[in-house]
Amino acid sequence: ILLANTYSDKEQELKSINLLRAKQVEGIVMICWKVEEDHINYIQNCGIPATYISKTARDYDIYTVSTSNTDATYDMTKYLIDKGHKKIAFMMTSEDDTVLEAERYLGFEKAMQDNALNIDKSLVKNAGTTYKHGHDKMKEILDEGNVPEAVFVTGDEAAIGALNAICDAGYRVPEDIQIIGFDNIRFSRLVTPEISTIEQPIKEMGTLAV
Numbered sequence: 001i002l003l004a005n006t007y008s009d010k011e012q013e014l015k016s017i018n019l020l021r022a023k024q025v026e027g028i029v030m031i032c033w034k035v036e037e038d039h040i041n042y043i044q045n046c047g048i049p050a051t052y053i054s055k056t057a058r059d060y061d062i063y064t065v066s067t068s069n070t071d072a073t074y075d076m077t078k079y080l081i082d083k084g085h086k087k088i089a090f091m092m093t094s095e096d097d098t099v100l101e102a103e104r105y106l107g108f109e110k111a112m113q114d115n116a117l118n119i120d121k122s123l124v125k126n127a128g129t130t131y132k133h134g135h136d137k138m139k140e141i142l143d144e145g146n147v148p149e150a151v152f153v154t155g156d157e158a159a160i161g162a163l164n165a166i167c168d169a170g171y172r173v174p175e176d177i178q179i180i181g182f183d184n185i186r187f188s189r190l191v192t193p194e195i196s197t198i199e200q201p202i203k204e205m206g207t208l209a210v
Helices: 010-022 037-046 069-082 098-114 131-143 156-168 202-209
Strands: 028-031 050-053 088-092 124-126 150-153 178-183 196-199
Touching: 010 028, 010 037, 028 037, 028 202, 050 202, 069 088, 069 098, 069 150, 069 178, 069 196, 088 098, 088 131, 088 156, 124 131, 131 150, 131 156, 150 156, 156 178
Parallel strands: 028 050, 088 124, 088 150, 150 178, 178 196
Antiparallel strands: none
16 A cells, blocks of 8 residues: 555656556545546556546546535535525535536535525625635625524534624524534534534445445
């Protein structure tokens, strides 16, 4: 087993593939933030079998392992509805992957429709992935005066920012506004109160890819 860390640097990723080829590996599991055609062509030209774990890998005709984003957001939205929430804000946090966010929004939209609930478009926001993005966008929602019963943020770091914006405005979580994140990063368990979040099954995804 050979492990190459590339830190999402494309040039380093291509160098690592070449190194693995020189070491005559029999297969590659490639985990990267963004799979591009260069990666795929390079590995295929090497003739090495490969599987990919990446949010953009589904755009290509290759073997991939990923989370079902639509099902995940559907299930979590249904959870919020079952808790009695009807006025739900949805904050999308992926700035560079409209397909990913479309999949997640589709799950949210379908859950709302299946439960005969209207989506308040003023509560659907595009944000970024950082704490500041989440904080600023949540403050914007609250400043507009259209206060939701729950907020679904599609990234944990932005969800933590949204959580603090809610508390700064004098609301209680989850008593006044419940907040949901996505990914279950370590920091989501370190804030007070803890945010509920969707856990990506990282270990299982790696096992399946291997």
